[in-house]
């Protein structure tokens with residue numbers, strides 16, 4: 001398959017087995033549902049702090065490519081951790097594939113912010129990707145031949161097979177990001193959550209990652225936290241704006257004016273190619289000319 005963006009060959013995405021939805025789950029097209037979720041962290045003395053998430057309701061669909069955007073500290077990572085079942089809300093309910101998230105965590109792939117990943121571990125890349133198989137392993141960190149094959153397949157899929165014996169600390173930001181995606185894919189997830197996967201990578205790597213995510217989205221729903229408004233408005237199907245409270249829009253609705261209302265006036269929305277012809281006077285996206293193929297990042301508020 002050729003990339004629709006670059007015209008270059010893309011790694012084939014191995015077919016993923018479809019998940020049988022829980023028969024008690026009323027809407028088969030909905031893979032995740034949050035209803036009136038409110039969450040607060042606890043202070044060191046155990047008291048509840050101010051809510052980070054307040055009355056959040058959200059549905060995640062089988063074919064979703066949903067972006068979560070919002071200012072620093074707006075609650076994006078917290079929301080992903082709630083969908084993963086790592087955090088429990090004080091109010092509201094969360095179901096993924098019709099069950100509490102902790103019961104189906106093996107079906108959810110999670111790619112954390114690479115900046116927050118401990119690179120001091122001495123394990124090689126293959127070991128790190130194999131760790132994604134732990135939910136399938138009967139013997140903890142003892143992996144079988146199938147696990148190794150799945151891990152190598154995930155490395156090939158993300159174009160990192162040649163890095164299998166390198167240490168994470170020796171990799172570039174873009175390579176590290178791909179390895180973290182490979183680790184999530186090795187688990188054969190039915191839902192993929194990514195926390196800022198394109199942060200700190202150059203436009204070429206970003207394009208490759210974007211192509212990879214598009215190919216994966218043919219087979220599984222993706223929820224992605226991003227500060228890159230150009231990526232959000234060009235590649236995603238829906239956008240959830242989160243700043244303690246959440247509103248969901250179709251990606252087409254994300255224009256400069258909606259972003260300015262959300263982040264503040266100094267946001268520059270720059271579309272990734274291909275998009276509106278640059279300088280098109282009819283463009284409502286607030287696009288500005290950019291020198292590179294993929295555009296600039298949003299300016300931080």
Ligand SMILES: Nc1ncnc2c1ncn2[C@@H]1O[C@H](COP(=O)(O)OP(=O)(O)OP(=O)(O)O)[C@@H](O)[C@H]1O
Pocket residue numbers: 041042052070071072073074075076077078079
């Ligand atoms: N373990 C914790 N204990 C107390 N407060 C926390 C904890 N983790 C996060 N917070 C606070 O919760 C709020 C939301 O944090 P979160 O990491 O979800 O935001 P975010 O939108 O992902 O931010 P960023 O864009 O900077 O990554 C912040 O004010 C943060 O300081």
